Amino acid sequence: MxxxxxxxxxxxxxxxxxxxxxxxxxxxxxxxxxxxxxxxxAAPEPRGASPRGWGVASSARPISLAEVEAREEDRQRTGIGELDRVLGGGVVPGALVLLGGDPGIGKSTLLLAALDRLARATPDRPVLYVSGEESARQVKLRADRLGVGAPNLRVLAETDAQKVLHAAEALAPAAVAVDSIQTQYLPELQSAPGTVTQIREVAARFMAYAKTSETPVFLVGHVTKDGAIAGPRVLEHMVDTVLYFEGGGAHPYRVLRAHKNRFGSASEIGVFEMKSGGLAEVTNPSALFLAERPEDAPGSAVAAVLNGTRTLLVEIQALVAPTGFGTPRRTALGIDSNRVALLAAVLEKKVGMEILGCDLFVNVAGGLSVDDPAADLAAVAALASSFRDRALPRRTLVLGEVGLAGEVRAVSQPEIRLAEAARLGFERAIIPAASARHAEVPAGIEIVGVDTVADALDRLG
Known part of the structure; x- marks a missing residue:
């Protein structure tokens, strides 16, 4: 029986x-x-030898670290400057990159354009785009709209991850993109695509393929309603780089931000503009964020913040209004609300400005998020300007970290911040006195060093 x-x-x-x-x-x-x-x-326990595509190559052996050759020129340029900046200068061979973002924000558009340029840069090797959500015909329609048509760009509409890996091994492409990781599955696992087990095992297979073949692999990830990449948190730990697309909706601008990068800075950003022909690079984001700044309007100040190696001039807006409720409101967009409450307390205690009983609204124009403490003094100046209903001087940069004692502390790399301001036509800069004593002042800009918040507000008038 x-x-x-x-x-x-x-x-x-x-x-x-x-x-x-x-x-x-x-x-x-x-x-x-x-x-x-x-x-x-439950995933079946492997027996005996590891299945094909799993683990590292069988010929791997321990070697001396001094024998390993690693050169910066080994990076592959995607041809999209903003994407290369966020990746740390290009794609490292064997890197596993995870790209997340809201639906329709431009993940597939960016990847298709990047693969097209990679394919044109490596005409002797193919580039593979794996679509698990669209048919090859649908991918072709988008490619025609974007002007993508490299002859060695290959498209594979497949959701079986094992077939995708076999096709990649046979093709030996210069790069692989999988759109998306949630659609891929392994037949030996009985769970449905997109579940924790499938995502974890599929990502492990693609990671093993990337490391053993030294082929860069891009994975597109869906996001949850909270904005995090769907699937187990271990997925972000397995990959080398995690990129998030921010923006979308009615806003035409997109910010590509690195949340993790083993081969570069994790604080870099790239700025794109969504147009009818696809994503266009914004090479001068500072001018973009300041393009619609109102002239002679109270409650507006400009700060120079650092995002990795990039310096951005951003407008910090503040609105101080009498409260209509028992408890004043504190609303902050693009800046930490706790930081705004702290700065308002400094204004009340150290400057004597009765601002804590008012509704406070602070916003970073352009949809950018700022976590650089060098923007503290600009937020203080914007709050004071709105409270007094008096505009700040035109073409004036405000820069400095504010302490609880009301002191203005030095900021890092003041030279490159001032150089960016001078390049955009700013004529005066209010900066910490400690930074002013050592900074190299670019031509065409006047530097005013201040020690306290009260001194800074007096100099601003």
């Missing part, structure tokens, strides 16, 4: 962090999120 087949073992996996449990739990014990445990079929 034939023995019945063993029943498949099921587990409950957290959709946020990948933690597994033999039974359902209302709250994940690892990440403390509620209602994230999903029933899945």
């Amino acid at each position: 034939a023995r019945p087949a063993p029943k498949a073992k099921t587990v409950y996996a957290c959709a946020e962090c990948g933690q597994t449990s033999p039974k359902w739990l209302g709250q994940c014990p690892a990440c403390k999120q509620w209602n994230t445990m999903q029933e899945e079929v």
Whole structure:
């Protein structure tokens, strides 16, 4: 009599962090999120040798670190300057890059344009674009709209990750893009595509392929309603680089931000503008963010902030209004609301400005998020300007970190901040006195060093 087949073992996996449990739990014990445990079929334990495409090459051996050759020129340029900047200067061979963002923000558009330029730069090798959500005909329609047509750009409409890996091994492409990781699945796993087990195992297979073949692989990831990449948190730990597209909606500008980068700065940003023909690079974001700044309007100040190696001039706007409720409101967009409350307390205590009883609204124009403490003094100046209903002097840069004692602290790399301001026509800069004593002043701009917030507001008038 034939023995019945063993029943498949099921587990409950957290959709946020990948933690597994033999039974359902209302709250994940690892990440403390509620209602994230999903029933899945457990992945089979590998027996004997690792399956093809899993793990590292069998010929790998320990070698001396001094024997390893790594040169900066090994990076591949995508041909899109803003993307290369965020990647740290180009794509490293064997890198696994995860690109996330809201639906329709331009992830597929950016990747298709980047692959087209990579294909034209390497005419002797193909480039592979794997589409799990669209047919080859739909990809062709988008390619025609974007003007993409490199003869060695190959398209594969497939959701079986094992077939994709076999095709990539046979093709030996210069780069691979998978759109998206949530659509790929492994047949030996009985769970559905997009589940924690499938995403984790598929990503591991693509990582092994990238490392053993030294082929850069781009993975597109869906995001949740909270803006995080869907799937287990381990996915972001496995990849080398995590890029997020921010913006969208009615706003034509997109910000590509690196949240993790093993081969470059994790604070770089790239700025794009969505047009009818695709994404266009914005090579001068400072001029973009200041293009619609009102003249002689109270509550507006300009600061120079650093994002990786890029210096941006941003407009910080503030509106101070009498409150109509018992508790004054504090609203901040693009800047930490706790920081705004701290700066308002400094104005009240150290300058004598009765501002804490008013509604405070602070916004960074252009949809940019600022976490550089050098923007503190500009936020203080904008709040004071709105409270007094008096505009700040035109073409004046305000720069400095504000302490709880009301002092203005030095900022890092003041020279490149001042150079960017001078290039855009600013004629005066209010900066910390400690920075003014050592900074090399570019031609055409006057430097005013201040020690306290009160001194800065007096110099601004």
